[in-house]
Amino acid sequence: MRLSHAKHQITGAWRKLAGNEAVMPMMDDADGTGPKEQSMRFDTLIFWVHAEKSVLRERLDARVDKMLEAGLLEEVRTLDAYAEAEAAAGRPVDKTRGIWVSIGYKEFKEYMHALRNEETSEKDLEYWANTALSKTKDSTRQYAKRQIRWIRSKLINSLPASKILYLLDGTDVSTFDSAVVGPAVELTSSFLAAEPMPEPSSLSSAAAELLQPARLHYEDSAPSPEKWTKQHCEVCDVTCVVESQWGQHTGSKAHKKAVSKRRQRDREAYPGAVLGDQEVAGGQESGDANVT
Ligand SMILES: [Zn+2]
Numbered sequence: 001m002r003l004s005h006a007k008h009q010i011t012g013a014w015r016k017l018a019g020n021e022a023v024m025p026m027m028d029d030a031d032g033t034g035p036k037e038q039s040m041r042f043d044t045l046i047f048w049v050h051a052e053k054s055v056l057r058e059r060l061d062a063r064v065d066k067m068l069e070a071g072l073l074e075e076v077r078t079l080d081a082y083a084e085a086e087a088a089a090g091r092p093v094d095k096t097r098g099i100w101v102s103i104g105y106k107e108f109k110e111y112m113h114a115l116r117n118e119e120t121s122e123k124d125l126e127y128w129a130n131t132a133l134s135k136t137k138d139s140t141r142q143y144a145k146r147q148i149r150w151i152r153s154k155l156i157n158s159l160p161a162s163k164i165l166y167l168l169d170g171t172d173v174s175t176f177d178s179a180v181v182g183p184a185v186e187l188t189s190s191f192l193a194a195e196p197m198p199e200p201s202s203l204s205s206a207a208a209e210l211l212q213p214a215r216l217h218y219e220d221s222a223p224s225p226e227k228w229t230k231q232h233c234e235v236c237d238v239t240c241v242v243e244s245q246w247g248q249h250t251g252s253k254a255h256k257k258a259v260s261k262r263r264q265r266d267r268e269a270y271p272g273a274v275l276g277d278q279e280v281a282g283g284q285e286s287g288d289a290n291v292t
Contacts, residue, residue, distance in 0.1 A: 107135035167207040
């Protein structure tokens with residue numbers, strides 16, 4: 001399998017998953033019954049291509065720079081001109097949804113304002129362009145962070161036994177073939193042949209660490225771990241090594257406040273669906289049974 005092919009398949013799986021996720025109840029749903037088996041009809045193999053934080057950050061920044069080179073500013077101008085024309089025609093666009101909230105457009109509001117103002121100097125315009133660019137980079141990083149948090153706190157906790165999530169470490173590009181493509185191809189073959197599969201956490205140290213579900217403790221009714229080890233509160237970034245300490249933390253005002261704030265933010269970020277990305281959450285349904 002060629003790299004581009006593998007990449008395409010991985011992206012396809014992600015899209016497929018995101019499409020299914022829209023109908024997959026979250027762990028903190030009101031009825032608290034947890035995942036429903038019928039929401040994903042087929043045995044499912046999921047790959048999470050991971051990159052270590054600092055490397056991911058560099059890649060995300062580079063991605064935004066590439067967007068700029070590929071004509072991002074021109075695109076923003078075109079969109080804005082369209083919005084203006086629609087407004088002038090009495091059909092104002094709804095800027096709270098769709099493309100109007102996409103990363104790389106809304107961050108350019110001040111820049112567009114400066115651009116429309118004839119008194120803006122070249123230097124100021126450059127300043128606003130740079131500001132918009134760094135805002136876009138920030139938003140992109142925040143978005144990636146939310147996705148990872150979503151995988152660790154929602155997806156991992158919701159997966160029934162028939163769905164397998166493997167983390168492949170793509171941090172080092174020079175070993176991408178052996179660390180990502182090779183294992184993905186092998187795992188997919190075993191999966192399709194219904195052969196025994198390795199334990200996901202056995203694949204790499206990153207897998208061992210990150211496939212541990214991060215518990216958000218939104219609900220007191222959330223199932224307790226069988227054995228007490230240590231607990232980490234994702235919301236407050238607090239680790240408790242003793243059970244009583246954990247009880248104290250989850251009962252604290254600060255934690256409860258942070259949790260309700262987080263819930264509010266998640267609700268705003270993901271209206272209707274768990275994953276907020278317009279592109280993926282739009283559910284590019286391919287209708288095929290095998291997610292590879
Ligand atoms: Zn907390």
